[in-house]
Amino acid sequence: MKKKLLVLCTIMGMMVLAACGKEEVDDGSNVEVLPLLVDLTVTEKAEVGETIKMEALVTFGDEKVEDADSVVYEIWEDGKKDDSVMLESVNEKNGIYSAETTFEHDGVYTIQVHVDAKQLHSMPFKEVIIGHGTHATEEHGDDHGDDHAEHEHGHTEGFVLHFMKPENAVTTLDTKLVTHLQVDGQPLEHAAVRYEVSSEVLGDKHEWIDAEEAEAGEYTAVGLFDKAGSYTVKVHVQNDEGLHEHEEYTFDVN
Structure with a gap:
């Protein structure tokens, strides 16, 4: 009887050990990281005064994101990013966020959409040619050359830098400086970023x-x-692959 009990205990013990050996420990390494994808649709050409509709389709894996935290369109004329305009979007459901705008004169403009959703950030952009594509004052040699040179100094192809200008900055509180970087629509990681601050x-x-x-x-x-x-902030970006970019912005401190 004792032998039978000993054999039974041994078998049960082996079964428990086998079950433990098969149990997988979830260390998070097998968790699939889904991308936040933003498909920006904007016309390539339009006339002065024509209403342009901008649409961004936001998806997360196979899911159409209908509850994005923030979807904002930023628009600026070529060489004048410091004077960009921000437009809030309208949630049209089915993952589509839209906005409308018009342009008052000829020029080349950039339309960039900033999307925050699922704790991720994406900011694709497209260029739009309005009218003849060149502002009349530029054709007559107006003094916008320095500003254009500052912002269009030969970017790495596909490189996007978005500096979030501090709002309501005051002398008594710390001011947070935030920059988002992308290359070919993907976050640019492991870069060396420095803020150069100057002011009168x-x-x-x-x-x-x-x-x-x-x-x-x-x-x-x-x-x-x-x-x-x-204050003027020049954002300097470098990495080990030889990328070296910089853009300059201004903001006020009260």
């Missing part, structure tokens, strides 16, 4: 602030501005 209130002094990559393609830093005034 600082004199000849330039302050440098190193950014950290908080999320894939998102680089943040915190600055404390002791004096009120208009």
